[in-house]
Structure formats: structure tokens, C-alpha cells
Amino acid sequence: KKIMIINGPNLNFLGIREKGIYGNDDYESICSYIKGKFADKNVRIDILQSNSEGKLIDFLQSAYFRNFDGIVINPGAYTHYSYAIFDAIKSISIPTVEVHLSNIHEREEFRKISVTASACVAQIYGKGKDGYVEAVELLLKR
Numbered sequence: 001k002k003i004m005i006i007n008g009p010n011l012n013f014l015g016i017r018e019k020g021i022y023g024n025d026d027y028e029s030i031c032s033y034i035k036g037k038f039a040d041k042n043v044r045i046d047i048l049q050s051n052s053e054g055k056l057i058d059f060l061q062s063a064y065f066r067n068f069d070g071i072v073i074n075p076g077a078y079t080h081y082s083y084a085i086f087d088a089i090k091s092i093s094i095p096t097v098e099v100h101l102s103n104i105h106e107r108e109e110f111r112k113i114s115v116t117a118s119a120c121v122a123q124i125y126g127k128g129k130d131g132y133v134e135a136v137e138l139l140l141k142r
């Protein structure tokens with residue numbers, strides 16, 4: 001199976017940005033952590049990141065053309081207002097799980113609303129890097 005993990009804006013700044021909220025682990029170590037969890041499984045995991053909305057849509061479309069079986073996406077702040085990403089997830093019809101490191105439901109009001117979640121099969125939040133692992137496991141079970 002092939003799973004694509006897509007990270008949106010500012011997630012490359014993990015380990016630098018708001019450590020009290022997102023923790024001390026840097027982006028690269030989180031990617032290795034996730035890949036390590038599935039190293040002995042028969043699954044290929046590609047992890048991609050971009051700060052640009054259009055790039056994130058290109059990643060989603062490439063998952064369609066390359067026949068990926070599932071997608072895990074943390075759209076960062078685009079979660080809260082990108083109908084373009086919502087449409088892209090809807091367009092490709094590949095099961096997609098939305099992940100947030102932090103508990104978006106216990107922060108600022110604007111973070112409680114996800115416009116992308118309703119295009120996804122599940123939303124996982126507040127579990128840090130293990131949220132990604134849980135999301136991949138959920139997709140592999142389907």
C-alpha cells in the first residue's frame with residue numbers, strides 16, 4: 001500500500017515555532033519517527049510539506065495520478081479557511097484523514113472550525129506526532 005502524508009504551512013518550523021503548543025521535536029525527526037513505526041510493514045509512506053496552498057493541491061492531485069491508497073493531511077492554518085483544499089480532497093476520492101498536532105478544539109475560536117474535515121474520513125487532534133501514526137493505521141485497516 002502507498003500512503004501520502006501532506007503537511008501544510010509552518011509545519012517545517014516544528015521544533016522552532018511555539019514549542020509550548022507543538023513540542024520540541026523538529027520536523028525531520030517527526031518524519032523519521034512516523035516512517036520508523038511502519039518500517040517493518042508492507043507500506044510505502046511518502047511525506048511532503050509545503051507552505052503554499054497550490055502546492056498542497058498539487059500533492060493531492062499527484063496522489064490521484066500515482067494511485068495512492070490513502071492520505072494523511074495536516075493542512076495547518078489552511079484547515080480553517082481553504083475551500084480549495086476541501087475541493088481537492090473531494091476531487092481525488094482517496095480516503096483522507098486530517099491530523100492536527102495540537103488540540104484545535106481547545107484553542108482560539110477560529111481553530112475550532114475545519115472546512116476540510118468534512119471531506120475527510122476522520123479528524124485526529126491533540127495527540128502530537130502519534131496522531132499521524134494513528135491516522136496511517138486507520139487507513140491501513142480500511
Ligand code: DQA
Binds near residue numbers: 011075079099103104
Ligand atoms: C495545526 C493547527 C492549526 O490551527 C495551525 O494553524 C497549525 C498547526 C496543528 O497541527 O495543530 O499550523 O494544524
